[in-house]
Amino acid sequence: MQHDLFSTNGGSEPISLGAQSGLLRGFALPLQDQLLDAIQDIALEAPWRQLFTPGGKPMSVRTTNCGTWGWHSDRQGYRYVAHDPHTGKPWPQLPELLQQLARRAASQLGFSDFEADACLLNCYEPGAQMGLHQDRDEQSFAAPIVSVSLGLPAQFLWGGTQRNERPARIELLHGDVVVWGGVDRLRFHGVAKLAAGKHPQLGAQRINLTLRHAGN
Template sequence: MDLLAGLEPPPPAREEIGPGAVLLRGWALPRVEDLLVTLAQVTAAAPFRRMMTPGGFEMSVAMTNCGPAGWVTDRSGYRYASQDPLTGLPWPPLPEIVRDLARVAAAEAGYAGFDPDACLINQYEPGARLTLHQDRDERDKGHPIVSLSLGLPATFQFGGLKRTDPVRRVALAHGDVVVWGGPSRLFHHGVLPLKDGVHPLLGARRINLTLRRAF
């Protein structure tokens, strides 16, 4: 007789990485296959592209969006836009599986009622990085941020309200979810250059989904 039959799996490891910031290790792993199918559909409609910063530099991370609000950058600045500048069409709808994962992860981290309208999808290849920055383009900073990692491991940097504050380095693996808000909502954060490697599902790349309430 199997004494474990019918028992629920143990909850994912939960780690506090800052005030109001929680890492849920492996939290998204049960839904990864469905997520990858959905992401393929989104990126077929709105392909990855390397955007230009206001200073005229091409970003090393390739990006796209889904949902009513899409984050974009070009020589005129950082902002949210309801249309894909490449096609002039609305961004693909925010898939229910992505919205639901973000809502439940936010609630698990203590932020019940989160309803994202923006999902920025970043694709990292070896060497790509994201410098320390704050997420300040959203109208209401009272909503948390939910960040989901897929593919190659990465080193997430989580600092403080000032760029010069000490920075914590957090190893992120396939299926990990980070949620931050409240006192850490405007903390600086980034990703160190991605190391070489091959992931069995995503090859030589990492995909990150960042969900926010923009409008």
Template sequence: MLDLFSEEAPWSEPLAEGAVILRRRARDEANTLMALVTEIAAKNPFYHRITPGGHRMSVAMTNCGDFGWSTDSRGYQYSERDSMTGHRWPGMPELFRQMATICAAEAGFTHFTPDACLINRYEPGAKLTLHQDKDEQDLTQPIVSVSLGLPAVFQFGGFERGDATQRVLLEHGDIVVWGGPSRLCYHGILPLKPGLHPLTGAFRYNLTFRRAFR
């Protein structure tokens, strides 16, 4: 496992055509990012959403930005307000927006400006089954995903759920960007293993930036 406190500089690791891992890219900003996550969660707490099929998600979620993503008995949707509270989602911090835009450009996707940030909190055993991100209007826009805290195994596959997947370890500060030919690839997170991280404790946090509407 990589040493989280090493001085080794960030580097890029190709994942697939149109997909790249920016290793340790968010490491230097991690403390500030987590402080901002705490502020967002104070306004809109983490909650385990219920899927249209009636299942409780193992991942707890909140959102920030002009729009937020959620799931309930009606399906999956982006909206300006949290359907549970009726309140608007907390605004997206400028650091979040800048990081997503800059990292998208580093991966070859210029002019990306996110209007939604999904923030997932994983506890031991939590997972995200293989899925496609396809609720956004403009699928030419990439996904930018920031990992903070405990390491997790990321699965990245093809265009069918049953396609073979790559399994790569994502560690604290890693950022994955995918779009273009890889935009609709299935992906997920294997069950999180127990651990303790000096910044996030027993949790992993994932910030996922999208452009929900044109």
């Protein structure tokens, strides 16, 4: 299993992470240029920002969103909102390119007809991290999560359904896609502190796109 997690299969076959979860190595690589252009367009309309936890602590990542719903955090809690609190405008439209990528990735793990209505974009710079958490803010847990990694490599923390279960560490590379749903939908996950480095296209950063179905 350890060998498989660090092998490269070009996204042809999922590497199993659980009963209904898997890693697609290099799955997004054929679309990398279009994805980077789309991210730039999204950030022009809804600029990157640093959010705060309900407890008032600044998050180490910068975020933005696209789609019908955008994930937001402040003193009022974690939630999805239909308008960008910074601009008062609806979030940028979810690009069809991203929708199709997420749909194809989900189908590789047996989740047919996945329709994302929210995409959270997180920008990590060296030293940024994401603590272990569950994605529980969606109205339903029936749809899977599709996570796309671009830029610097990261150590993905893949835990169990209980916070105290020790997570596995899985290296995610530029173009990798992780999908989890069904019995694995509420597994704890996170990202270890990002190591310093420089990616040929993104420089000293990693961008993660997490596509979800957040509404009814």
